[in-house]
Amino acid sequence: MxxxxxxxxxxxxxxxxxxxxxxxxxxxKINTSYSKSKLKPRIIIVGFGIGGATCISYLLxxxxxxxxxxxxxxxxxxxxxxxxxVIADIIPYSYISHDFDYMRLKNIKFLNSSVKTIYTSxxxxxxxxxxxxxxDYLILSPGINFKNDIDGYNHKDRTIIPHCWNGTKDxxxxxxxxxxxxxxxxxxxxxxxYPYRCPPAxxxxxxxxxxFLKRKKKKFKILILxxxxxxxxxxxxxxxxxxxxxxxxxxxxxxxxxxxxxxxxKENYVKTSNGSKFKADFINxxxxxxxxxxxxxxxxxxxxxxxxxxxxxxELKNFRNIFVxxxxxxxxxxxxxxxxxxxxxxxxxxxxxNRIYExxxxxxxxxxxxxxxxxxxxxxxxxxxxxxxKKKTRIVSLGSSTTKVDALSHQYYDxxxxxxxxxxxxxxxxxx
Ligand SMILES: Cc1cc2nc3c(=O)[nH]c(=O)nc-3n(C[C@H](O)[C@H](O)[C@H](O)COP(=O)(O)OP(=O)(O)OC[C@H]3O[C@@H](n4cnc5c(N)ncnc54)[C@H](O)[C@@H]3O)c2cc1C
Numbered sequence: 001m002x003x004x005x006x007x008x009x010x011x012x013x014x015x016x017x018x019x020x021x022x023x024x025x026x027x028x029k030i031n032t033s034y035s036k037s038k039l040k041p042r043i044i045i046v047g048f049g050i051g052g053a054t055c056i057s058y059l060l061x062x063x064x065x066x067x068x069x070x071x072x073x074x075x076x077x078x079x080x081x082x083x084x085x086v087i088a089d090i091i092p093y094s095y096i097s098h099d100f101d102y103m104r105l106k107n108i109k110f111l112n113s114s115v116k117t118i119y120t121s122x123x124x125x126x127x128x129x130x131x132x133x134x135x136d137y138l139i140l141s142p143g144i145n146f147k148n149d150i151d152g153y154n155h156k157d158r159t160i161i162p163h164c165w166n167g168t169k170d171x172x173x174x175x176x177x178x179x180x181x182x183x184x185x186x187x188x189x190x191x192x193x194y195p196y197r198c199p200p201a202x203x204x205x206x207x208x209x210x211x212f213l214k215r216k217k218k219k220f221k222i223l224i225l226x227x228x229x230x231x232x233x234x235x236x237x238x239x240x241x242x243x244x245x246x247x248x249x250x251x252x253x254x255x256x257x258x259x260x261x262x263x264x265x266k267e268n269y270v271k272t273s274n275g276s277k278f279k280a281d282f283i284n285x286x287x288x289x290x291x292x293x294x295x296x297x298x299x300x301x302x303x304x305x306x307x308x309x310x311x312x313x314x315e316l317k318n319f320r321n322i323f324v325x326x327x328x329x330x331x332x333x334x335x336x337x338x339x340x341x342x343x344x345x346x347x348x349x350x351x352x353x354n355r356i357y358e359x360x361x362x363x364x365x366x367x368x369x370x371x372x373x374x375x376x377x378x379x380x381x382x383x384x385x386x387x388x389x390k391k392k393t394r395i396v397s398l399g400s401s402t403t404k405v406d407a408l409s410h411q412y413y414d415x416x417x418x419x420x421x422x423x424x425x426x427x428x429x430x431x432x
Pocket of ligand 1: 046047048049050051052071072073074077079080081082083084113114115116141142143144164165166167197198201292294325326327328336337338339340341369370371
């Protein structure tokens with residue numbers, strides 16, 4: 001404990017800025033009895049999504065020793081995992097929407113606000129209401145932002161069909177537009193280029209939209225216009241589409257002119273890299289992606305799309321005591337997924353505690369399993385294992401295993417149960 005006290009005293013001596021405890025307590029929605037500890041190292045966590053909430057679930061048992069503050073801009077969490085099933089009316093919205101269980105977060109202060117800027121030289125973050133809070137250690141798991149690199153497309157345009165790639169209530173708008181489709185319609189899904197959040201999800205969305213429209217007895221054609229020439233679990237998806245939707249789902253890869261380069265929202269058509277024009281009743285552009293806004297605004301990503309971190313600790317390159325985890329980082333061979341964010345955040349939190357207590361840093365291994373549904377009774381998965389390369393600078397794949405294309409129906413059904421089991425266990429651990 002002496003080490004911690006010395007640490008905190010040194011920090012306070014060097015820090016040029018403190019906010020008053022009066023202002024501080026007034027900005028917290030809960031725990032208003034908060035007064036700033038001068039003895040404990042302060043850890044601020046930005047984002048209570050999958051990566052941030054996993055860090056908290058690990059740091060919870062040290063919450064008496066550290067001064068932990070969580071800052072999340074949303075008032076509830078709506079997860080992206082399972083959201084395609086909500087769109088397809090297979091499960092209710094309540095399944096993916098979670099309240100914050102404050103009672104569980106003992107000794108942790110929770111601030112419902114958006115972080116505007118991070119002043120790294122002063123070790124201060126500033127929130128949207130201009131409150132400033134100093135930190136000793138800063139953990140960022142803010143997710144993704146979107147690129148506007150398709151001519152005519154703006155991801156912030158409220159009048160177009162929302163991409164539904166970031167856990168917002170836009171999902172209801174998407175569902176309404178889907179429900180409003182006539183008896184016979186053409187749908188375009190434009191799939192982004194790597195790297196992006198949840199690589200199989202555009203193809204899962206195509207499968208589940210088809211499943212939904214078939215149940216509604218509507219005629220449809222789904223065109224997947226792809227910015228890539230291949231995709232994860234491709235053989236299984238193609239097999240599912242052949243067996244259950246015949247000619248109704250067509251995948252057009254980049255090499256055959258699938259990359260969307262132009263969007264005309266007035267006349268509802270897109271143009272692709274080889275000049276082809278595709279008109280549709282429903283155009284769902286899933287934009288290319290990059291690290292969350294807060295990282296760019298605070299100049300933490302070195303002008304790159306994704307943040308470079310040390311994969312042993314998740315400390316941001318060139319920034320001591322700032323850690324980034326989840327979709328915002330370049331995670332080497334690991335895909336951007338909730339499973340990955342969860343696996344990475346456990347290592348981050350463990351090695352941060354090890355650093356604070358001056359213990360050995362663990363050399364990590366990681367795991368990722370991505371489930372995809374093609375209907376309510378059929379799911380399939382890919383599981384991959386990862387370690388660090390010899391220089392310990394990059395996460396590399398150790399191999400993977402995928403559901404067999406010719407698996408039996410009951411095996412596909414078993415995987416749906418495993419998918420629900422994985423999800424329910426995750427959200428119970430993170431959100432109570
Ligand atoms: C359709 C779809 C289906 C998916 N299905 C799966 C699946 O089946 N399995 C799987 O493993 N993964 C899946 N994913 C991927 C998964 O959702 C992400 O990889 C995961 O959420 C990443 O976690 P994160 O912590 O990096 O970001 P998030 O979970 O998005 O958390 C970021 C949080 O930070 C908050 N935030 C951002 N900026 C600020 C700020 N400035 N101030 C305060 N708070 C801020 C946000 O409000 C958000 O709550 C899916 C994704 C999509 C789009």
